[in-house]
Amino acid sequence: MTTTRLSSWLLLGGILTGFLGSAWQGRLASAYSKPGGFRRFHQRISPDTIYYPPYAMLEALALARWQPGKTLVIIGGNSILNGVGQPADELWSLRLQELLGDSYVVVNLAFRGAYPMQGAALVAESLLRRDIAVLFVANTNPPAATGRAPGGASGYLYWQAQYQNQLVPFAARAESIRRWLDSLPPLERQQQAEERLGAHLEAWFRQQSLWHHVGYRHIFTVWNFVLARDFWMPRASLPDNEPSAQPLHDRFQNFLPQEMAIVRSFSESLAVPGAADQWQLEAGSRQRLSADIETSIVPLLRPRTLILLCENAPYYLDQLSPAEKARDAFVYSACAQIWRDHGIACEVAGAGFAPVDYIDRAHLSGDGGQKLAQLVARKITQLNHP
Amino acid sequence: MSLRFLPKLTLPAPVRLLGRFLLGLAIGALFHYMLYRFSLPVQPFIYVAF
Numbered sequence: 001m002t003t004t005r006l007s008s009w010l011l012l013g014g015i016l017t018g019f020l021g022s023a024w025q026g027r028l029a030s031a032y033s034k035p036g037g038f039r040r041f042h043q044r045i046s047p048d049t050i051y052y053p054p055y056a057m058l059e060a061l062a063l064a065r066w067q068p069g070k071t072l073v074i075i076g077g078n079s080i081l082n083g084v085g086q087p088a089d090e091l092w093s094l095r096l097q098e099l100l101g102d103s104y105v106v107v108n109l110a111f112r113g114a115y116p117m118q119g120a121a122l123v124a125e126s127l128l129r130r131d132i133a134v135l136f137v138a139n140t141n142p143p144a145a146t147g148r149a150p151g152g153a154s155g156y157l158y159w160q161a162q163y164q165n166q167l168v169p170f171a172a173r174a175e176s177i178r179r180w181l182d183s184l185p186p187l188e189r190q191q192q193a194e195e196r197l198g199a200h201l202e203a204w205f206r207q208q209s210l211w212h213h214v215g216y217r218h219i220f221t222v223w224n225f226v227l228a229r230d231f232w233m234p235r236a237s238l239p240d241n242e243p244s245a246q247p248l249h250d251r252f253q254n255f256l257p258q259e260m261a262i263v264r265s266f267s268e269s270l271a272v273p274g275a276a277d278q279w280q281l282e283a284g285s286r287q288r289l290s291a292d293i294e295t296s297i298v299p300l301l302r303p304r305t306l307i308l309l310c311e312n313a314p315y316y317l318d319q320l321s322p323a324e325k326a327r328d329a330f331v332y333s334a335c336a337q338i339w340r341d342h343g344i345a346c347e348v349a350g351a352g353f354a355p356v357d358y359i360d361r362a363h364l365s366g367d368g369g370q371k372l373a374q375l376v377a378r379k380i381t382q383l384n385h386p
Numbered sequence: 387m388s389l390r391f392l393p394k395l396t397l398p399a400p401v402r403l404l405g406r407f408l409l410g411l412a413i414g415a416l417f418h419y420m421l422y423r424f425s426l427p428v429q430p431f432i433y434v435a436f
Contacts, residue, residue, distance in 0.1 A: 003399055007406045014410015015417070022418035047431040079433070112433045153431035191427075198425035207422040222423070224430065 019205075026206025026213075030056035033213040034064060035236070039091055040082055040108040042240035043226065047153040048112065050224045051215065051235060054208040055160035058109055058123045063132075066105045071384055072127065073100065075108045076120025077138035080310050082110035085363035088240040092369030099377035114154040115147020116140045116307065117296045122149065122157060125301050126166040135380055136301060139308040139349065142270055142335040145289050146296040150177060150192065159199030160208075168298045176295040245365040248356055252315040259361045263316045264324060267331035279330040289335060293342045302343045306379050308372075309336055311350025313358035345383055349375060 034057050035045055045051045066072050075081050075093055083091045093108040100106065109120035116138035124136035140146065149158035161167050181192055202208050215221065216235045223231045230238070245251070252259075274280035297305065309332050311317070320328060332348045339346035349372055357368030364372055397405070 003403070007403055010403050010407040011410040011413075014407040014412075015414040016410075017407075018411035018414020019417050020414070021411070022415045026418070043433075047427075048433050050426065050430070052426065113431070153427075156427075195427075201421055201425065205418065205421060207418055208425060211419060211422040221419075222426065 022207075022210060023205040026208075026210030029213040030054060030060075030206050030209035032060065033057060033209060033216070034060045035216060038064070038107075039088055039094065039240065041111055042088070042242060043112075044238040044241070045216070045235050046112060048224075049226045049231075049235075050222045051212065051220075052156060052208065054202060054206075054212060055122070055157050055164060055166070056206075056209055057212070058119060058157065059126065059166070061109065062107050062123050062127060065107070066132070070102075071104050071133045071135060073104050073106045073135045073137060073380060074120050074124045074127075075106065075110050075137050076114070076118070076124070077110045077116050077140065077308070078114050079110070079112040080362055080364065081137070081139050081308070082108065082112055083364075083369065084112060084242065085245060085359035086366050086369045087242050087244050090244075090366030090369060092364065092373045095370055095373035096376055096380075099373055100380060104380070110138075111154045113152060115144065115149075115152065117146050117149050118152070118154040119157045121297075121301070122161040122167060124304070125168055125298055126161065128300050128304060129166075129168050134304060135383055136305045137308065137376055137380070138305070139310045141310055142266055142289075142331050146292040148177065148180060149173065149296065150195070151180075155192075156195050156199060159196045160202055163196075163199045163203040168300055170298045172295040173298070245359040251359060252313065252355070252361070259316060260319060262361065263312045263320070263328075266312065267324070267328045270331050270335070271327050279327050281331070281334045286334075286338065289338050290342070293339065293344070297342075297344065299343075304383070305344050306376065306383055307339050307344055307346045308349040308376070309339075309346065310362065311348060311353070312361050313355060314350075314353065315355045315358070316361055345379060347375065347379055 038061055041053065043049060045053070062072060062074055073096070075096075081093075083093065086092060091108070093106050097104070097106040109123060111119055114120075121136060121138060124134050127134045149155065181189060184192065198208075211221075218234055220232055220235060227233070227238070270282055270285045271279045272282050311332065317325065317328065336346040336348055353364075353368055353371055357365055357371060359365045
């Protein structure tokens with residue numbers, strides 16, 4: 001063999017070795033890589049800053065402190081349960097861990113902007129399938145309902161979990177997602193196809209696992225406008241910097257008309273006046289929520305789930321008319337009952353909360369987080385020891 | 387002067403072959419990195435409370 005030909009073969013062999021070696025390193029990273037001292041996915045390790053934790057990392061985080069004999073409490077849902085508004089040391093899930101004691105392991109896997117059946121719910125499902133004692137807590141509100149596992153910033157986790165064979169076979173969910181994909185406009189369908197392809201490749205080559213590990217420990221290579229000049233810094237060096245709540249008199253002052261429109265929208269599209277000045281759920285809404293629950297949540301997970309319907313801050317609720325207040329209370333109560341009718345524990349979170357418990361319309365302050373932790377601890381104990 | 391100096395820098399064949407292999411390793415790792423970059427969403431996620 002001539003030197004030139006040998007040189008070409010060596011180059012080709014090097015390319016294959018380099019690629020497969022990276023994939024092997026990625027596979028190793030998917031088993032161990034996770035943020036150190038993890039409390040939550042704060043802004044600097046979340047999709048806001050182009051950090052998309054791979055599904056395997058969520059499982060690694062969930063199992064990091066768990067031991068046989070302990071019950072794992074996995075927290076999902078959106079920014080409210082993520083603890084936006086609570087500095088790291090005031091985080092409500094830390095308080096929940098204290099209240100529940102050593103026989104429970106609380107892991108906060110909630111993402112900003114996520115739906116209850118995204119991300120953390122898939123981890124809970126996967127671990128229950130492996131006979132690990134898991135309880136799942138998530139939040140939503142009446143119109144948002146269950147949401148859909150794929151779609152949005154956290155939807156890639158569904159495709160990754162599916163292509164890594166972590167999910168329980170559930171025909172109703174698969175059919176619902178197929179119909180949803182068929183209904184998407186071409187551009188969004190294309191985005192979903194690309195997300196699926198990325199997830200498929202992740203199952204084989206673990207590119208997301210390896211390069212997120214490098215980005216967390218060594219250097220981050222993708223610019224984002226939140227971190228701007230600091231985008232390159234290893235995420236391990238950027239602490240959770242969630243600020244403390246503003247003084248009470250400075251809260252709730254921005255965008256009041258828009259916020260009131262959102263508060264009203266939580267109930268006005270779902271309820272219609274009934275007989276004798278009573279409200280009733282609009283029939284389509286009732287059917288939609290029931291169908292969403294039936295097609296989104298695997299039966300295995302339902303008896304181990306606590307759903308919180310999070311109320312808006314009293315500052316806004318107090319500005320509703322008496323009829324609107326009654327409608328709002330009715331919708332929350334009726335929707336909670338629908339969740340319960342499907343075998344899922346559901347509580348309205350916000351009753352008895354004061355203005356000081358919120359930092360804005362939806363998010364809880366450290367004080368509110370303490371109250372939420374007490375409510376959830378009580379319900380978790382009941383759920384685990386019926 | 388510099389041109390006369392160049393032939394002295396010609397590397398022995400085993401070193402050149404090793405260099406080609408190392409270059410291949412780097413290209414392979416780059417391909418893997420490109421897979422990661424192509425998997426990232428095109429549109430940034432901008433968090434809005436709901």
